[in-house]
Amino acid sequence: MTRKSNIETGFDRRTVLKISAGVAVAGLAGALSSSIAQAADGIVALVHTQAAGDNGPVDSMIAKLKQLASEKGLTYRAIYAQDPATYETIFRTLGEAGASVVVSTFNEVAVPIKAVAPDFPDTKWIQLFGDAFEPPMPNVVTVSYDYYLGCYLSGIYAAGVSKTGKLGFIGGISIPPINADFNAFKAGAQSVNPDITATAAFAGSFQDPAKGQEIASQMFSDGIDYIQTDAAATDAGIIAAANEMEGRMVSALDPAQFDLGPKSLIAIVGLDFGASLYNEVTKALGPDFAGGQHVSTGLGTGVIDFKLSPVFTAKGPADIIAKSDKTWPDVEKARAAILDGSLKVPFNTAL
Amino acid sequence: MHDIIIAILRSGTPLIYVTLAAVIAQRAGIWHLGLEGLMIVGACATILTIVATGSVFIALCVAIVLCVLMSILFWFVVEKLKANQIIAGLGLTGLGLGGTAFAVEAIFGTQAAVSAEFGLPRIGPMFGSYGVLSILVVLMPVCVIFMWVLLRRTRFGLRLAASGEHPFAARSVGVRTDLMRLAALMIGGVLCAIGGAELAAGSLQIFSQNMTAGRGFMAFTAAIFGAGQPIGATLAAVFFAVVGAAGIRAQLVFGDRVPHDLLLGLPYIATIFGIWLSAKLRGGTKAVTGFGELRDS
Numbered sequence: 001m002t003r004k005s006n007i008e009t010g011f012d013r014r015t016v017l018k019i020s021a022g023v024a025v026a027g028l029a030g031a032l033s034s035s036i037a038q039a040a041d042g043i044v045a046l047v048h049t050q051a052a053g054d055n056g057p058v059d060s061m062i063a064k065l066k067q068l069a070s071e072k073g074l075t076y077r078a079i080y081a082q083d084p085a086t087y088e089t090i091f092r093t094l095g096e097a098g099a100s101v102v103v104s105t106f107n108e109v110a111v112p113i114k115a116v117a118p119d120f121p122d123t124k125w126i127q128l129f130g131d132a133f134e135p136p137m138p139n140v141v142t143v144s145y146d147y148y149l150g151c152y153l154s155g156i157y158a159a160g161v162s163k164t165g166k167l168g169f170i171g172g173i174s175i176p177p178i179n180a181d182f183n184a185f186k187a188g189a190q191s192v193n194p195d196i197t198a199t200a201a202f203a204g205s206f207q208d209p210a211k212g213q214e215i216a217s218q219m220f221s222d223g224i225d226y227i228q229t230d231a232a233a234t235d236a237g238i239i240a241a242a243n244e245m246e247g248r249m250v251s252a253l254d255p256a257q258f259d260l261g262p263k264s265l266i267a268i269v270g271l272d273f274g275a276s277l278y279n280e281v282t283k284a285l286g287p288d289f290a291g292g293q294h295v296s297t298g299l300g301t302g303v304i305d306f307k308l309s310p311v312f313t314a315k316g317p318a319d320i321i322a323k324s325d326k327t328w329p330d331v332e333k334a335r336a337a338i339l340d341g342s343l344k345v346p347f348n349t350a351l
Numbered sequence: 352m353h354d355i356i357i358a359i360l361r362s363g364t365p366l367i368y369v370t371l372a373a374v375i376a377q378r379a380g381i382w383h384l385g386l387e388g389l390m391i392v393g394a395c396a397t398i399l400t401i402v403a404t405g406s407v408f409i410a411l412c413v414a415i416v417l418c419v420l421m422s423i424l425f426w427f428v429v430e431k432l433k434a435n436q437i438i439a440g441l442g443l444t445g446l447g448l449g450g451t452a453f454a455v456e457a458i459f460g461t462q463a464a465v466s467a468e469f470g471l472p473r474i475g476p477m478f479g480s481y482g483v484l485s486i487l488v489v490l491m492p493v494c495v496i497f498m499w500v501l502l503r504r505t506r507f508g509l510r511l512a513a514s515g516e517h518p519f520a521a522r523s524v525g526v527r528t529d530l531m532r533l534a535a536l537m538i539g540g541v542l543c544a545i546g547g548a549e550l551a552a553g554s555l556q557i558f559s560q561n562m563t564a565g566r567g568f569m570a571f572t573a574a575i576f577g578a579g580q581p582i583g584a585t586l587a588a589v590f591f592a593v594v595g596a597a598g599i600r601a602q603l604v605f606g607d608r609v610p611h612d613l614l615l616g617l618p619y620i621a622t623i624f625g626i627w628l629s630a631k632l633r634g635g636t637k638a639v640t641g642f643g644e645l646r647d648s
Contacts, residue, residue, distance in 0.1 A: 053455065053464050053560040174611040201602040204615045208564040209464075209555055210365075214358050215599050221354035222603065233559045236464055240555050244483060260466060351611060 044069065044281060045077040045094050047087070047104040050206050052080065056232050056254040060274030061105070061128075068278055072285065087112040095120030101284045103277055105129055107175075113140060124284040124291065128276060129177075132294035139291045143280060146298035147177065148184035149338055150269035151228060152345045153306035153331050154251045155188025157267060158226040159196050160327025161249065161320055167198040168219040168227040170238055172206035176349035178230050183348040185228050192330065199224065200351065203234045212237030220248050228269070229253060239265055246317060251306075258311045266312045266324070269304075276303045300339050306331060353480045355596055361554055363592030364488045365390070366570055368546030370588040371498050372539030373574035374581055378502060379535035380515030380528075384440030385425050386543055387567025388447025389418045393547020395451035398558035399458065401467040407552070414544040421447070422540030426533045444567065452560045464559035470552035485553040487545060494542075498581040511535055546570075576626050578633065590625055594618040 046065050052058045062078045069076040081090050087104075091112055094102050103126045104113065110130055117125045117140050130142040158167050169185055171178040186198035199219065203211040212234035216227055220241060226249045227242070229235045235252050242248040242264035251267040258265055276297060283289050297303045308328070313321060337343035369386050376383035393414040400410035425443050428434045455465060471485040478484075502508040513521035514528040521528050550566070551558050569591055577584030598618040602611060 051452070051560040053452070055464050174615075199603055200606055200611070201599060202611050202615060205564055207559065207561045209557055209559055209562055210362065210550060211564065211595075213555060214362055214596065215602075217354060217358055218596070218599050218603060233464060233562075236466070236557045236559060237555055240557065244554075351606075 043075045043077060043094075043097065043099045044101045044285075045079060045099050045103070046277070047079045047081050047090055047094075047102065047109070049081050049084075049087075049104070049106055049108060050232055051082070052078070053233060055236065055256040055260070056252075057105070057271065057273040058232075059256065060254060060272060061103075061277045064274035064278045065103075065281075068281055074285075084108055088115055091116040091125075092119070095123050099123050101126065101281055103128060103281060105273075107131065110142075124289055126277075126280050126284060128273060128280070133292075136292035136294075141280060141284070141289070141291060141293055141295060143276060143295045143297060145271055145276070145304055146296065146347075147269065147271050147304055148180045148347060149299050149345055150271070150304050150306045151181040151230075152184040152188035152338075153334055154228050154267065154269050155185040155190075155198070156192055156334050157188075157306065157324075157327055157331050158185070158228065158249075158251070159189040159192035160330060161266065161323045162196070162226045163247070164223045164225045165193065165196045166222070166224040167196060168216070168224040169198060169200045170212060170215050170219070170227055170229050170231055170234070171200065171202045172231040172234055173204060174202045174351065178202075179349045179351050180347050181228075181230050182351070184345055187345065187348075188334070191334075203231055206232035206234055208234050209237030209240070213241045216241035216250075217244075220245070225249060226251070226266075236260060247320070249320070255307075258309045262311045262315045263317070264312075265309050266316065266320070267306060267308050270307050272303050279303075298338075299335060306335070355600070357481060357484065358596045358599075359589070359592045360484055360488050362595055363589050364485075364491050364553065365546040365550040366566055366573065366588040366591060367491055367495065367585050368487075368542045368549065369567055369570035370573040370577070370584045371494065371581060372542035372546070373571045374577070374579055374584045375498065375502065375511070375535045375542075376539050377574050377579045378508075378512050378515050379532045380518065381429065381532060381536065382436050382440065382571075383425075383536075383539065384437055384568070384571060385421075385443025385447070386440075386539075386570050387563055387565065388444035389421055389540060389543035390447075390547040390550065390567045390570075391451050391561070391563045392421060392447045393418050393544035394551035394562060395454060395547075395558050396544070397548040397552050398465055398467050398556070399454070401469070401552065402465060407469075407471055410552070411544070411548055414548050415541050418540040418544035418547075419537050420540075422536040422543075423533070426536045430529050430532055448561060451558075455558070455560070464557055466557045467552065468556075470554065470556040471548065483554065485549060487549040487553060494545075495581055495585045502581055507534075543567075572622070572626075576622075576629055578629070587625075587629075591618070591622065594621040594625075597621075 046061055048058045050058050052062055065076050081087050087109055095116055101124045105128045107130055109127060113125050113127055117137050121139055125140045127142045132142055133140055167189055169182045182200045189196045189198055201215045212231060216238040229238050229252045239250050239261040242250045243261055248264050249266045250261060250264055252265055253268055369390050373383055373386055396414040396417050397410045400413045428439045429436050471487060474482055474484055474489055476482045510526045511531050514531040518528045573587035574584045576587035595618050601614045601617060
């Protein structure tokens with residue numbers, strides 16, 4: 001029956017399906033490019049290379065981008081670029097669509113930006129969490145964060161509140177800036193007590209809370225009672241492991257995580273990517289844009305700081321709160337010393 | 352030691368449920384690369400429904416219904432539209448990963464992780480430190496044995512294997528091979544929903560995007576590693592969980608002396624070695640290939 005019908009029409013079922021699929025794909029591509037083109041005037045785009053939903057950097061950047069767009073009447077796009085092979089294509093598409101500002105994140109986008117930015121001189125490019133370009137490009141600003149300084153303060157604090165003298169650090173993947181965060185954390189702790197131990201482990205992903213929970217559970221069972229996280233969405237599993245027993249402490253990344261561990265999430269080394277994006281895009285949209293510059297953001301800028309959780313302070317165990325109160329002046333003292341330059345924290349990327 | 356066993360049971364249980372789904376699909380002659388998508392839908396539906404209704408039972412039902420519907424869609428595309436299984440499976444995975452992200456944003460207006468106030472019931476303090484495990488961990492061995500009986504000791508199982516390996520022969524004795532594959536995929540959908548529910552609500556009580564992190568593909572590999580047999584594939588999944596836990600232990604013990612990247616790669620090296628060893632021990636006996644003679648209509 002099918003064969004007879006094929007002879008009559010000249011098309012078999014597979015051909016019809018292939019044509020339908022082709023038409024659908026072409027239609028989708030057309031709709032997307034049309035959508036970007038319609039919004040080209042003043043479009044501000046964020047190309048994020050980690051998935052949203054991390055209760056951390058990506059979510060805060062998207063939230064601030066929405067806020068900025070609402071305040072200034074801009075059209076914005078938040079695009080998740082999962083595959084490094086697509087970065088350059090996405091940037092080029094945005095450039096061709098006449099985007100006014102394109103923001104992207106982390107070191108892996110440096111090469112694609114270097115390849116695309118010269119072809120679109122009217123588009124301003126901002127790379128958050130990146131190194132300075134050599135040579136500088138007149139329409140590119142790179143921003144780095146001295147997150148390791150916050151981790152150093154966390155180490156000092158951990159040494160004061162830990163009962164076992166065993167600390168842990170869980171990163172997403174082992175890359176130089178995260179290795180430096182661990183070394184600073186360890187150095188901070190050992191500046192208080194040289195006998196304290198700090199153990200690092202990596203989940204191999206920034207989006208695997210189940211793996212984070214596995215690693216944290218093993219660390220806690222080894223007697224570690226304070227873990228500094230550096231793993232984005234993986235953090236949720238680390239906090240879940242800490243929630244299973246009182247006395248386990250975690251320092252994470254973002255204020256949005258406070259409620260995930262009312263009795264375990266004691267502090268954060270806050271890196272407010274959203275505030276940083278807001279500041280840099282605001283500059284790029286105004287007359288203050290200084291292309292070709294590298295901006296280094298550290299303590300005292302409002303973007304990075306070590307902060308206690310108000311939720312834990314209200315609900316945490318009394319003995320830990322007492323230790324925390326006793327330790328906090330040491331943290332304040334170290335922060336002041338870093339800011340006035342009398343304390344230099346080494347940026348050591350070797351593990 | 353108990354902590355290690357608990358860690359293996361926690362990480363292994365979701366994998367085992369999804370591995371059983373891969374096994375039954377493979378025996379029906381389908382290379383099921385949509386497991387990752389079904390698993391994440393199960394995880395997402397469970398947490399979102401717990402948040403919305405406060406009922407774990409309803410959450411499990413919703414997750415199962417959604418995964419079964421997606422499995423029927425997969426069957427329709429593969430069986431009736433004659434689409435390539437690999438491409439359709441990857442499409443199903445893409446649909447699951449993208450669809451869950453879209454659902455979270457559409458419902459909550461944000462792509463942030465969603466956490467539920469409670470998860471699946473735990474087996475309780477009477478089991479000591481094992482009390483933190485969920486009831487689905489306890490049900491897992493029962494499910495494995497049930498699947499073994501179903502696939503190896505029932506008429507349905509024999510017909511299913513025939514539908515996968517020798518569809519001509521199966522049809523010649525009156526077996527509706529298309530319906531056998533539908534049944535296999537629907538059972539697989541239920542198992543993926545349970546696996547996803549255990550992953551998200553067993554101990555975490557959180558859903559975040561892409562949280563399956565390749566576990567669906569690991570389950571697919573475990574089914575091949577286990578030669579398409581329920582017990583063998585379960586042992587393969589347990590092996591993956593053990594080497595995963597051993598990889599973490601190696602980082603904690605040797606992390607200051609050996610590069611972390613190498614230690615992170617150990618489970619994968621062990622997996623390749625294990626698959627090679629398993630093939631050697633089988634003495635060249637062919638696993639269920641699942642290719643059969645599908646395109647014979």
